[in-house]
Amino acid sequence: MRIVLVGPPGAGKGTQAHLLAKTLSIPHISTGDLFRANIGQRTQLGLEAKGYMDAGHLVPDEVTIGMAKDRMAQSDAAGGFLLDGFPRNLVQAKALDEILAEWGIALDGVLDLEVPEDEVVKRIAGRRLCRNDGGHVFHVDYNPPAVADVCDECGGELYQRSDDTEDKVRTRLEVYHTETEPIIDYYAQQGLVATIPALGKVDEVTQRAIEALKKNG
Helix, strand or coil: CEEEEECCCCCCHHHHHHHHHHHHCCCEEEHHHHHHHHHHCCCHHHHHHHHHHHCCCCCCHHHHHHHHHHHHCCHHHCCCEEEECCCCCHHHHHHHHHHHHHCCCCCCEEEEEECCHHHHHHHHHCEEEECCCCCCEEECCCECCCECCECCCCCCEEECCHHHCHHHHHHHHHHHHHHHHHHHHHHHCCCCEEEEECCCCHHHHHHHHHHHHHHHC
16 A cells, blocks of 8 residues: 555654554655665765755755655565655645656555644643653653653653744644645545544554545555
């Protein structure tokens, strides 16, 4: 299966992408992993991306598209893949269609994780991270530490990331609405979109997505 996963920040895309890819036995291809791999391996595209990032600029669409194309062409993706974070705008969506058409294949579905905006803000703004290397994550409402601002696991200090504040989250949502939401309409016109309510337990959301793919299939 060839699937695109979309949804606003805080919708749980990373978690669902991992679980769905594992269930469907296809690779999970995320934009973040693409950038890290290409920069770490010092590929031509990685060096280009790093240059833009070091200068504080957005990485151009053609660089991101090139990375995604290279990754989708790898042998483990021959039977399908799950794209997470790509495409992020209409330019990338149309380029993806062109790449797949060139290869004589097409997308099987687009899963749109739907979460109310106020819930997105609550999920992200309430997140607290441990300053130590363990990567422990807490939430002031959903997973609070036993002692405020102290990690249950190692006693480290918990902090809020600078881009997790409510005003920054709402700015990120505006960018999502402007840049990424249009691809949902684009794919809906192709009959590919299944909207998945993303509230509730993680495994329940995964099951909704699997059922939606079965119906579309």
